[in-house]
Every structure is written in C-alpha cells, then in structure tokens.
Amino acid sequence: MLFGALLINSQKQSRSLVLLFAFQGCVCAFNLLEGLGFSSYLITPAFTLLYGPMIYFFTLSITGKQPFKTSHYAVHLIPAVISLAFTHYTQAIILLGSLSQLGYFYFAYGILKRYHKQLMHARSDAESLKLKWLIKALFIFAIIVVFDLLRMNVQPITPLDLKMHWYLLNEILLLLMFSFLLFHTIKNSFQFEPVTLSEESAAEQTDSADEQLAQQIFSTIDGLIINESLYRQPRLSLNDLANQTGLGSKEISWAINSTTGNNFCEYINQHRVNDVKREIEQDSPQKLSLIELAFQAGFNSKSTFNAVFKKETGLTPSQFKKQTQKN
Incomplete structure (x- = not known):
C-alpha cells in the first residue's frame, strides 16, 4: 500500500x-x-x-x-x-x-x-x-x-x-x-482526462437555438467526419473537431444533439457501427476478424464494441455477420 x-x-x-x-x-x-x-x-x-x-x-x-x-x-x-x-x-x-x-x-x-x-x-x-x-x-x-x-x-x-x-x-x-x-x-x-463544466451544458441550448442553424452546423460537421473518417480516431473529442473547424465545442455539441437526438459519443459510435456493418456486408477479401474491424472503425475495447453494436442493431456482431452471410 x-x-x-x-x-x-x-x-x-x-x-x-x-x-x-x-x-x-x-x-x-x-x-x-x-x-x-x-x-x-x-x-x-x-x-x-x-x-x-x-x-x-x-x-x-x-x-x-x-x-x-x-x-x-x-x-x-x-x-x-x-x-x-x-x-x-x-x-x-x-x-x-x-x-x-x-x-x-x-x-x-x-x-x-x-x-x-x-x-x-x-x-x-x-x-x-x-x-x-x-x-x-x-x-x-x-x-x-x-x-x-x-x-x-x-x-x-x-x-x-x-x-x-x-x-x-x-x-x-x-x-x-x-x-x-x-x-x-x-x-x-494514464488515460484520465478532466472534462470541463462548459461541455456538460452544451446540449442544453436546444430550446432557444435556431433549428436551421443547427442543421447547417451539423451538415458541416457530419460531412467532415464522414469524408475524413474522423470517427476512426479512438480518442476523438469535441475539442478536436472545434480545432479543425473553428467552431466552438458547445456549438458542435448543440448541433449534434438537436439534429440527431444523441450526444457526441452516441453519434460517433453510430458511424463506427455503420462502418463495421459496411465491411461485413462487403465481405472484403482481407477477411478481418470482427474485433479487427471494430478497432479499425475506432472502438478501443471489445466490450464497448459489443454493447454499442447490439444497442444499434439489436444483434451481436457475430449474429449480424451470420445473418448477413446467410442472406
């Protein structure tokens, strides 16, 4: 001790x-x-x-x-x-x-x-x-x-x-x-990082904010994340996106929350799940294992990958793969 x-x-x-x-x-x-x-x-x-x-x-x-x-x-x-x-x-x-x-x-x-x-x-x-x-x-x-x-x-x-x-x-x-x-x-x-209080209240602006502006900001952010495959970065944060776009972290969080109804982590994980699903459906000749596909998509643990994947699809990754191959 x-x-x-x-x-x-x-x-x-x-x-x-x-x-x-x-x-x-x-x-x-x-x-x-x-x-x-x-x-x-x-x-x-x-x-x-x-x-x-x-x-x-x-x-x-x-x-x-x-x-x-x-x-x-x-x-x-x-x-x-x-x-x-x-x-x-x-x-x-x-x-x-x-x-x-x-x-x-x-x-x-x-x-x-x-x-x-x-x-x-x-x-x-x-x-x-x-x-x-x-x-x-x-x-x-x-x-x-x-x-x-x-x-x-x-x-x-x-x-x-x-x-x-x-x-x-x-x-x-x-x-x-x-x-x-x-x-x-x-x-x-070694992985500890404090979170500021401003980030906690970022999603609480939805009632008074302009919906059209939120959709415009989200469209910009979503396009950047998809085109650059930023969701594949395991430790992607709001601050990373803010630095790349020049927007405030509170604005980004608000736009994502008001447009998708999800918080930042849920939104990014949806992209990761979709990435894994595409790889499984394409039946790539690389024949990567499910856990390799998960890490490639940005997940950093098997337990998180399994839990998020089942939440999004209703199936475990192995069940989804078997169903895809059967179809």
Missing part, C-alpha cells in the same frame, strides 16, 4: 487517496492504543465523521472537479472536531458518523453521474473512461458502513472473542477496498 501511495502521490488528482491511506493508518493506530489501554480518552468515534469527507473529496479530485487543496477540508473537519468533546456518547457519535458517511457517498455518487454525462457529450471514448469501478466502490463502502454500525451497536453484548474477530474482519474489508481503489487509480491514471 505504501509503495502504491508513493506511485500516485505525484498525480495531482490522486493525492486525496494518499491522504485517505494516511487517515486509515491513524485510525488503526488509535484503535490499537485505545484497545491496549494506553489512552484513557476515546478519540476514534470522532473519526467516523471524517470517512465521508475523505471519500467525497477523492471523488471530486479523481473527476477533476476540484484541485486537491488541504484548505478545502477545513469546513468538513468541524463536526469531527466538535465531536471530540462528546466522545463519551460513543454510540451517538458513531450513529452520526455513519449517517454522515452515507450522505457523503450519496453526493459522491451524484458527482460521478454528472461526470459520466459530461464524458458522453465531450468524448467518443467516453464508455472506456467512465469511473464505474468507483461507483461500485461507493456501494460496497456503504455496505461496510452499515455492517460496522451494527458491530458498534452490539459491542456491549458481544463476547470478547467475537468482538475481536468482527473488528478484524471489518479492517480486512477496508484494506481490500483501499487496495481496490489504489489498483484502479493507478490503472486509470
């Missing part, structure tokens, strides 16, 4: 995870001291009010919504600091901390949903950039929180052996979750 933390410490959007690791280390240390009787005053209940903010700011940081700054945590530390004076009400503090964590997880989930929406409006490789692993982690964290809350509430009537084993299981689950976060943070850091 320490080696992994050193790897991501140089990445600005991942430093909040390093802080989360350090925080968990402090929690373990204080738990040990209190368990051995070295500390007569309880501190660890107040830590339950800090897990939520840590996960929330990690989510903000990894999506590029907010640069990591220690000052951003100040206001979120206040409840934990205040609770230090009332830790003798252990169960009440733990309950508040657990509810706080669930609340922060909910807001973090909302950030991820908005981020995914932005990606779909801004990039043709949005499906491969979605942070689905982080959504899974939030749900599992929420389950661990509820599980730990139950453990804390039955401690007074729990035998010592069961209490120790239950605590150990909880710590193992947390360790596995932190390892999961570390693995995916390192894995996805």
